[in-house]
Amino acid sequence: MAKVYYEKEIDKQVLQEKKIAVVGYGSQGHAHALNLRESGYDVVVGLRPGKSQQKAEEDGFKVYSVADAVKVADVVMVLLPDEHQTEVYEASIKPNLQSGNAMAFAHGFNIHFNQIVPPSDVDVFLVAPKGPGHLVRRTYEGGAGVPALYGVFQDVTGNAKQLSLAYSQGIGAARAGVLETSFQEETETDLFGEQAVLCGGLTNLIKAGFETLTEAGYQPEVAYFECMHEVKLIVDLLYEGGLENMRYSVSDTAQWGDFVSGPRVINDETKARMKEVLSEVQSGEFAKGWILENKANRPQFYAINALENQHPIEKVGKELRDLMPFVKQPLQATKEKQKDVNVHVTN
Numbered sequence: 223m224a225k226v227y228y229e230k231e232i233d234k235q236v237l238q239e240k241k242i243a244v245v246g247y248g249s250q251g252h253a254h255a256l257n258l259r260e261s262g263y264d265v266v267v268g269l270r271p272g273k274s275q276q277k278a279e280e281d282g283f284k285v286y287s288v289a290d291a292v293k294v295a296d297v298v299m300v301l302l303p304d305e306h307q308t309e310v311y312e313a314s315i316k317p318n319l320q321s322g323n324a325m326a327f328a329h330g331f332n333i334h335f336n337q338i339v340p341p342s343d344v345d346v347f348l349v350a351p352k353g354p355g356h357l358v359r360r361t362y363e364g365g366a367g368v369p370a371l372y373g374v375f376q377d378v379t380g381n382a383k384q385l386s387l388a389y390s391q392g393i394g395a396a397r398a399g400v401l402e403t404s405f406q407e408e409t410e411t412d413l414f415g416e417q418a419v420l421c422g423g424l425t426n427l428i429k430a431g432f433e434t435l436t437e438a439g440y441q442p443e444v445a446y447f448e449c450m451h452e453v454k455l456i457v458d459l460l461y462e463g464g465l466e467n468m469r470y471s472v473s474d475t476a477q478w479g480d481f482v483s484g485p486r487v488i489n490d491e492t493k494a495r496m497k498e499v500l501s502e503v504q505s506g507e508f509a510k511g512w513i514l515e516n517k518a519n520r521p522q523f524y525a526i527n528a529l530e531n532q533h534p535i536e537k538v539g540k541e542l543r544d545l546m547p548f549v550k551q552p553l554q555a556t557k558e559k560q561k562d563v564n565v566h567v568t569n
């Protein structure tokens with residue numbers, strides 16, 4: 223079994239003497255900055271002027287420009303969107319890194335695909351939480367954590383591994399388990415997982431189920447509860463105890479249907495498509511396409527996003543969720559608060 227690190231094996235001292243700049247205050251950035259601070263570390267935030275800056279200041283952080291945050295820090299965690307990291311790195315991070323500093327990432331994309339080539343005199347490591355940033359924060363606040371992978375790309379000081387483990391502890395990941403990886407393994411498995419299973423696989427499975435039921439004449443509300451709402455309840459059982467635990471709770475009829483019909487929906491053909499997706503990730507074809515899409519200002523991204531938001535499951539889902547206020551977790555509340563802020567700003 224792979225070596226998994228937990229809290230008590232980790233030496234925190236190596237990071238306690240350092241100042242950490244969290245660059246970016248979005249999904250991961252706010253979670254890292256708040257969790258690290260509550261774990262006793264010295265954290266500043268690096269941002270451009272805008273809504274994240276306002277939020278980080280409201281949360282009590284000293285907020286600098288990216289350049290100034292890098293200047294005052296020993297460890298710089300880059301939590302900007304992958305597609306903006308290269309330009310910000312060239313303009314504001316690289317010129318201000320000092321020999322012996324550490325630069326860190328939550329995803330290996332830009333290092334692995336050579337979009338960022340770090341100077342040879344800084345440590346470069348990865349702490350990649352295996353979960354969305356808002357859950358990195360929410361689980362930490364609840365006394366738990368989201369597991370993470372750590373990896374070292376460059377170890378100049380001899381401390382890169384200890385720094386990455388201490389950082390993982392600081393964000394709460396060592397409560398759940400921290401596992402060694404390489405930038406290559408993290409990048410390729412993460413891209414594959416989000417495309418084929420967690421995001422692309424799941425959303426398309428849900429939509430196909432919803433469409434199959436509604437096209438057969440069943441009520442959209444019934445199809446929504448069956449194919450979207452209940453996914454969370456089933457996934458909770460998988461999260462808590464794996465396949466066996468979920469199958470223990472569902473009826474034997476459902477379990478029999480799982481055995482005989484599941485493999486007809488997700489089958490060898492699906493697995494062959496998954497292998498295609500993985501090959502495109504491994505060869506860099508996916509990365510190249512995403513980089514070019516951004517250079518062209520995302521024409522396909524925005525067009526597909528607009529269509530997806532108009533899918534009938536979104537309309538019925540919104541109506542039903544409005545009648546179930548208890549499902550509105552803090553992320554929804556944050557998004558709604560943000561809309562209010564934007565209205566004030568644009569007015």
Ligand SMILES: NC(=O)C1=CN([C@@H]2O[C@H](COP(=O)(O)OP(=O)(O)OC[C@H]3O[C@@H](n4cnc5c(N)ncnc54)[C@H](OP(=O)(O)O)[C@@H]3O)[C@@H](O)[C@H]2O)C=CC1
Binds near residue numbers: 288329
């Ligand atoms: N989302 C997730 O849960 C996960 C993300 N990751 C990785 O974490 C990294 C960050 O992703 P994520 O948290 O999703 O990013 P978000 O899009 O949620 O947040 C990006 C942050 O960067 C700021 N920002 C954007 N452009 C600039 C700029 N030019 N200069 C300064 N600040 C800027 C934004 O501020 P502003 O308000 O000004 O736009 C915002 O605070 C990525 O490498 C991603 O792959 C890894 C695991 C999971």
Ligand SMILES: CC[C@](O)(C(C)=O)C(=O)O
Binds near residue numbers: 354412416
């Ligand atoms: C599943 C998507 C993810 O990889 C994540 C939350 O782990 C991401 O890039 O946001």
Ligand SMILES: [Mg+2]
Binds near residue numbers: 351352353412416
């Ligand atoms: Mg991921």
Ligand SMILES: [Mg+2]
Binds near residue numbers: 329412413416
């Ligand atoms: Mg990812």
